[in-house]
Amino acid sequence: MPVMEGKELRIVGFLCNWCSYGSADTAGVARAWQPTDLRIIRVPCSGRVDPLFIVKSLLNGADGVLVAGCHPRDCHYSAGNFYARRRLEVLKRFLPVLGINDARFEYTWISASEGQRWQQMVTSFTNRIHALGPAPRFENATPLPKVVGMALPPSSRPLGTGKNAPLDDLKQGIKEKLPDLECVIGWQRGYDGVHTAPLFMKIPEDVEKLVWGPFNVANPAVYLPKFKGKKVGIVVKGCDSRSVVELLQEHLVAREDVTIFALPCQGTLDMSRVKEKLGRYTVVDNVVCDETEVIITVDGKKHRLPMNDFAQVKCRLCTKPMAVFADTPLGESPEVEIATHVPPELALLDAMNLDERMAYWSGQITRCLRCYACRNACPMCVCRDYCVSDSRDPRWMTQEADVTQKLFFQAIHALHLAGRCTGCGECQRACPVGIPILALRQQIARTVEELFDDYRAGFDPAAVPPLLSYEVEEKSIREREWK
Amino acid sequence: MSAIRFVTSEGLPTFLARLSRNSRVLAPVVKDSPKPSVMFEPWRESMPVILKKATVPPKDAVLPQCESLFVYKKSKNADNPENVALHLDDTAHATPTVIFACRPCDARGFAVLDHPFLDGQFVDPYYKARRERLAVITITCSSGCNTCFCHWVGGGPTSPEGSDVLMTEIDDGFVLQSITDVGQKLLDATDLSDGKDAFPKVEAARKAAWTSLVPAPDIKKAPQNIAALFNRESFWQKHASSCLSCGACTYFCPSCYCFNITDEGDGFDKNGGRRLRSWDNCMSSLFTREASGHNPRTMKAIRMRNRISHKFSAYPRNWGNFSCSGCGRCIGNCPVCLDIRDIVQDAVAVADSDV
Numbered sequence: 001m002p003v004m005e006g007k008e009l010r011i012v013g014f015l016c017n018w019c020s021y022g023s024a025d026t027a028g029v030a031r032a033w034q035p036t037d038l039r040i041i042r043v044p045c046s047g048r049v050d051p052l053f054i055v056k057s058l059l060n061g062a063d064g065v066l067v068a069g070c071h072p073r074d075c076h077y078s079a080g081n082f083y084a085r086r087r088l089e090v091l092k093r094f095l096p097v098l099g100i101n102d103a104r105f106e107y108t109w110i111s112a113s114e115g116q117r118w119q120q121m122v123t124s125f126t127n128r129i130h131a132l133g134p135a136p137r138f139e140n141a142t143p144l145p146k147v148v149g150m151a152l153p154p155s156s157r158p159l160g161t162g163k164n165a166p167l168d169d170l171k172q173g174i175k176e177k178l179p180d181l182e183c184v185i186g187w188q189r190g191y192d193g194v195h196t197a198p199l200f201m202k203i204p205e206d207v208e209k210l211v212w213g214p215f216n217v218a219n220p221a222v223y224l225p226k227f228k229g230k231k232v233g234i235v236v237k238g239c240d241s242r243s244v245v246e247l248l249q250e251h252l253v254a255r256e257d258v259t260i261f262a263l264p265c266q267g268t269l270d271m272s273r274v275k276e277k278l279g280r281y282t283v284v285d286n287v288v289c290d291e292t293e294v295i296i297t298v299d300g301k302k303h304r305l306p307m308n309d310f311a312q313v314k315c316r317l318c319t320k321p322m323a324v325f326a327d328t329p330l331g332e333s334p335e336v337e338i339a340t341h342v343p344p345e346l347a348l349l350d351a352m353n354l355d356e357r358m359a360y361w362s363g364q365i366t367r368c369l370r371c372y373a374c375r376n377a378c379p380m381c382v383c384r385d386y387c388v389s390d391s392r393d394p395r396w397m398t399q400e401a402d403v404t405q406k407l408f409f410q411a412i413h414a415l416h417l418a419g420r421c422t423g424c425g426e427c428q429r430a431c432p433v434g435i436p437i438l439a440l441r442q443q444i445a446r447t448v449e450e451l452f453d454d455y456r457a458g459f460d461p462a463a464v465p466p467l468l469s470y471e472v473e474e475k476s477i478r479e480r481e482w483k
Numbered sequence: 484m485s486a487i488r489f490v491t492s493e494g495l496p497t498f499l500a501r502l503s504r505n506s507r508v509l510a511p512v513v514k515d516s517p518k519p520s521v522m523f524e525p526w527r528e529s530m531p532v533i534l535k536k537a538t539v540p541p542k543d544a545v546l547p548q549c550e551s552l553f554v555y556k557k558s559k560n561a562d563n564p565e566n567v568a569l570h571l572d573d574t575a576h577a578t579p580t581v582i583f584a585c586r587p588c589d590a591r592g593f594a595v596l597d598h599p600f601l602d603g604q605f606v607d608p609y610y611k612a613r614r615e616r617l618a619v620i621t622i623t624c625s626s627g628c629n630t631c632f633c634h635w636v637g638g639g640p641t642s643p644e645g646s647d648v649l650m651t652e653i654d655d656g657f658v659l660q661s662i663t664d665v666g667q668k669l670l671d672a673t674d675l676s677d678g679k680d681a682f683p684k685v686e687a688a689r690k691a692a693w694t695s696l697v698p699a700p701d702i703k704k705a706p707q708n709i710a711a712l713f714n715r716e717s718f719w720q721k722h723a724s725s726c727l728s729c730g731a732c733t734y735f736c737p738s739c740y741c742f743n744i745t746d747e748g749d750g751f752d753k754n755g756g757r758r759l760r761s762w763d764n765c766m767s768s769l770f771t772r773e774a775s776g777h778n779p780r781t782m783k784a785i786r787m788r789n790r791i792s793h794k795f796s797a798y799p800r801n802w803g804n805f806s807c808s809g810c811g812r813c814i815g816n817c818p819v820c821l822d823i824r825d826i827v828q829d830a831v832a833v834a835d836s837d838v
């Protein structure tokens with residue numbers, strides 16, 4: 001049904017079958033006046049409402065979305081609305097980073113007998129949306145032409161090249177365990193001296209190829225789930241170990257199946273900055289590491305890359321340079337100064353208003369080719385071949401190459417990683433066109449910390465990820481006042 | 484006789500402005516981001532002239548990431564609602580386009596695409612419409628780079644294949660040499676000065692580019708040898724073990740051309756429904772999933788075999804040349820640094836040692 005031009009706005013309501021839909025019915029039976037902007041979709045339970053329903057509505061032209069379910073403790077399925085509450089609260093705090101006004105989305109609880117309350121809510125929500133007016137659309141936003149440079153945050157500790165790490169002891173340790181393992185995952189020299197590639201060690205000779213140092217950027221944990229049920233070893237940096245822990249938390253790998261080898265990490269290089277520095281070159285002549293800098297000679301020209309200037313941002317902010325735990329740890333964890341710095345990608349967005357954020361994303365995301373390297377490099381994206389973004393049934397996305405589809409995929413990824421993302425940064429590193437997508441994950445991680453007692457994914461193998469659990473009384477989620 | 488013209492660096496914006504009068508000019512643009520990338524975008528006056536090799540090849544100009552093949556509208560007969568009339572609009576739309584500062588490898592990509600889309604049993608009308616309205620101005624490379632290997636696969640830093648005009652930088656500007664009639668007309672329509680006198684410098688620059696390359700191995704036997712390894716699963720497993728099955732290698736490739744076709748909309752609303760053609764890639768498991776649910780290529784090793792065999796064995800058998808132009812993007816963009824050069828070389832060596 002076409003919306004009456006100019007008079008009505010598009011508001012989508014997801015109402016649970018047992019309470020809220022009933023309340024709308026009660027209001028109707030009582031002949032209570034209700035605004036006509038709302039298009040109701042009846043769902044079995046508020047717990048059925050995937051936050052992506054809401055994002056999809058908002059990206060595709062809804063001016064507002066309202067979700068209503070049974071009051072806490074009244075859920076027909078006992079706990080659906082408890083789960084919903086956590087997810088929807090995370091979503092509400094996520095929308096603004098995209099440039100969507102979170103006032104356009106609300107969730108609430110209404111029972112079947114509360115016809116009058118329903119009428120008040122729907123009226124006040126509709127009035128709110130009318131006050132906001134038609135929602136701005138990504139496809140109409142003028143891309144932000146210039147992005148301000150990101151200031152590097154101070155480093156949590158001195159960064160280095162790891163040249164003194166006990167690599168030989170590590171190799172020895174791996175060789176000892178190798179007979180009991182299918183393989184051990186690590187890194188080897190890549191196509192030239194400034195790139196490494198994953199290494200799967202099966203025989204002692206393979207172990208000799210293992211390298212350690214600032215070029216070990218890739219996260220080997222991405223390969224773990226496919227070895228499920230087999231005994232496998234993995235060499236980890238601190239950040240990689242958090243991915244392993246998260247996989248353990250989610251029972252995607254079993255503790256008794258993985259052997260974790262670890263060395264303390266002194267930081268890894270931001271390869272895009274390295275590339276900028278080296279420029280176009282044909283041959284790497286030489287790579288030498290001293291304690292704090294990497295000296296790379298390409299085509300006869302020498303470049304000095306101090307780790308302090310060329311390390312990845314995540315390494316500057318790293319609080320866990322040594323594995324969370326390991327079966328074969330070697331070396332001591334360095335002293336780390338734990339200061340909470342907002343990552344620069346996120347700080348950039350924090351400094352913008354909603355319109356600017358929308359303009360920023362529409363400018364950045366148009367480059368996306370939908371190659372899904374971001375997804376496939378993510379150690380926690382375990383559906384991969386069955387990702388909802390590729391599915392035709394249900395059809396979450398079309399193949400159109402427009403801004404909304406591309407951004408919607410990022411929302412899918414970010415929300416599927418809510419409370420699970422360890423911030424390893426692989427998604428952004430993998431993106432060949434450098435779309436700063438990590439900020440979306442960082443915003444969710446920050447929200448999860450705020451809402452769930454400073455929870456950070458990948459530190460405790462026994463912890464249940466926050467969006468897979470609930471509290472009957474949530475400490476940090478308050479129902480909002482309605483006006 | 485080809486046209487040879489000269490333009491100074493300062494003269495380039497005027498040249499581009501002139502070209503933009505009749506065509507959309509796609510030129511490299513550096514995108515502002517934490518990790519800078521270079522994309523082809525419509526040129527507008529006041530944009531800086533960038534000559535860098537683009538992160539994404541200009542393949543989109545002939546084979547868009549997603550295009551609407553046709554629009555369908557359905558309408559019900561008021562007297563007999565069972566009777567639905569279908570209206571199809573399949574006009575092939577194409578804007579006259581000039582690609583400026585293409586690289587020889589990317590231009591060769593167009594030559595690769597031409598065979599299957601234009602020279603087979605069926606001509607693709609959408610591709611044809613765009614290709615016929617396309618002119619390619621290619622800047623020759625002054626050196627190779629760490630990932631590119633154009634000279635392994637029949638091209639080179641100064642290869643003219645797929646280009647209409649070759650542009651070479653000399654000390655005080657650029658010499659433009661037409662390669663095709665299209666290129667000649669394009670240059671004749673400009674007021675650029677004659678560049679014949681500077682041509683010796685061009686030849687010297689091109690020669691220097693070739694001498695800067697690391698010598699290429701001989702991969703002439705790749706078509707037979709790769710075919711011989713078709714059933715050796717262990718070979719493909721070895722080379723695909725680190726692959727993440729993403730599409731970075733194929734979507735950034737100037738010569739990959741696989742696509743998917745999907746319909747959006749039932750056709751009853753006022754905008755009609757659209758049949759879309761969008762890029763697809765053989766590294767994804769879904770690429771071969773059949774309607775029945777059966778999937779002949781669930782293993783990534785077998786999908787890797789497909790990518791390599793298509794480029795270095797099947798396509799050459801059909802069309803005579805490799806369908807890889809050696810741009811190196813699949814290597815440089817791969818999140819895990821997988822190197823197609825290694826696989827091809829290893830295939831050549833392994834199959835040889837078998838005999």
Ligand code: SF4
Binds near residue numbers: 238316318
């Ligand atoms: S985030 Fe920490 S553990 Fe990971 S690479 Fe950087 S310094 Fe090392």
Ligand code: SF4
Binds near residue numbers: 417424428
């Ligand atoms: S979403 Fe990105 S940062 Fe988070 S776990 Fe996945 S790859 Fe790492």
Ligand code: SF4
Binds near residue numbers: 381387389412413
């Ligand atoms: S984006 Fe979501 S559905 Fe897709 S692979 Fe990742 S977690 Fe799975």
Ligand code: SF4
Binds near residue numbers: 373
């Ligand atoms: S890696 Fe980058 S280009 Fe590829 S799908 Fe992800 S955001 Fe898009």
